[in-house]
Every structure is written in structure tokens, then in C-alpha cells.
Amino acid sequence: MANLLENRLRPPVRSSAVHGWKHIVVEEFSQPPGQERYENPTEHTLCISLNPRPSRLSQTANYRRHISPCVKGDICIVPAGLPFLWQWHQTDQYLRIRIGSAFLQTVAEEAIAVSPDHVALYPEFRVRHLQIEQFGAMLLGEIKNGGLAGSLYVESLTNALAVQLLRSFSATQPCTAVYGEGLSDRQLLQVTDYINDGLKHPIGLSDLADLLKMSKFQFSRRFKQSMGVTPHQYVLQQRLEQAKHLLKATNLSVMEIAMLCGFSSHSHLGKLIRQHTGLSPKAYRSDA
Secondary structure (H helix, E strand, C coil), X not given: CCCCEEECCCCCCEEEEEEEECCEEEEEEEECCEEEEEECCCEEEEEEECCCCCEEEEEEECXXXXXXXXXXXXXXXXXXXXXXXEEECCCEEEEEEEEEHHHHHHHHHHHCCCXXXXXXXXXXXXXXCHHHHHHHHHHHHHHHCCCCCCHHXXXXXXXXXXXXXXXXXXXXXXXXXXXXXXXXXXXXXXXXXXXXXXXXXXXXXXXXXXXXXXXXXXXXHHHHHHHCCCHHHHHHHHHHHHHHHHHHHCXXXXXXXXXHCCCCCHXXXXXXXXXHHCCCHHHHHHCC
């Protein structure tokens, strides 16, 4: 793969999950607030947000600037050769996938019968695409398990990912679907800040709907449109993330952590920890 032409103002902190296969490189990042200039002359780049809660992100390309909350599943696309600037204000977690532009041209010609001379990806600041998000999750899972499924599995995912990029984000088929009738950026930040500031207290659907002066039905529909999960699922996710952090960062008992995070009991917390990590709270705390 070609070397990157990157001028990082604050280098990303890469996690242990990074792997390169033929035509594709997959990296997982977690980094403190900062900014980064990025340009890659020979590879198209996708960034898929892994943020457990919305994080304000500023992106600039071709004199266009886009500022919005970035939530889990949001996708940013940087075509090969395009200078891009990111600025983020909270800890940012994301999956970066680099795919060779020459490979994408080959797929265009062979898989969807498009002349490679007409292949051009559009830069996108914040879009949604369920299949691409799923492919990203499968690629991340493969590098975390040491590549057990083998190169054929990865090659199949890479080809499928390339086809979806061409169909949805290239000149052959412009992208049309983004967010629909979700919450506004201001509303999204307002409600998620309210949730994360009050996790130890009971949070009802009516509380959240009243905050935005909506009916419970309208709020639930628009929240799911923006976040991809129901309000209840989001609150539970945030409680679990906070509990996992406290298990690692403090010596508080499981009972104390359960109370601080708003769980009904320590057994409820223990059950969720096992479901999501395969470990008991004690084993999760001691796991490196």
C-alpha cells in the first residue's frame, strides 16, 4: 500500500486493532481532543464513528466546512488525493478503512460494468449506510480475533464494500439517503447531554420528550432516526459504558457502580456485562 501523506497536528492514538490485507487497511483509533490534516494520494478513506455518545466534529474539504455531532455509525468518506481537516472536541473513537483507488476501478469495471475512467467517489461528511457499517464491524472483528476466518473471507468483504461504495457514493449512483426526519443537531446534543449527566437517576421517556417539547411518539421516532437505536436502548448503552469505565478506573464495588450508573441491581449490571463482554464484572475489571 502507498505511504500516506499526512500532516497530523496531534497524532491519533491507535488501538491494538490494525491490519492490512490486499487492497485494504483497517485501523481502529481512540484519541483525545485535537485535530488532524489528512491526505492519501492512492487510497480512498472511510471513517466510521464508534463513539458511544455524540461528539462534536468539524470537517473541512474543498473549502466546504461541516460541523455536527458525530454519532456511532456515522460515515465520512475522503476520496484519494483530497486534503481533509478534522477537528474534534471530545475523545473520538472511529474505524478507519483505506481501500486502493486502483482496486476500486477494477471492481467498477468487473462487477458493475462501469468504465474505470468514470469512477469518482464523492466526499461525504456525515452519511449513513447500514451495509457499509456492518462490513466495517465484521472487518474490525476479524482483526481483533487474529484473522481466523482467513484471506478469502476478508477479500469477500472487501469486494462487497467496494461495490456498495460505487453504488451509493460515486458518480455512477449519487447518494440520496442521509438522516431524514431525525432530531436537529442542537436537539440531539441537548437530549444526550441530559441523559449522560443523569444516568444515576431514573430517566423516563416522558422526561426526554418534554425536554424537547415533543410527544413521546414523535420523540421516539425522531431519536431512533438520528441514533439508530431507541431511547431506552441508548440509555442502557450509556449506563453500561459508564459502568465498564468505572470498573476499570476505580476500586468501587459492583454494587456501588450499579447504583451510580442507574441499574436496578448489581445482578442486572453483572448480567449485562456478561452479555456484552463474555466476562463477569470481576473478570472484566482484571482483564488487561
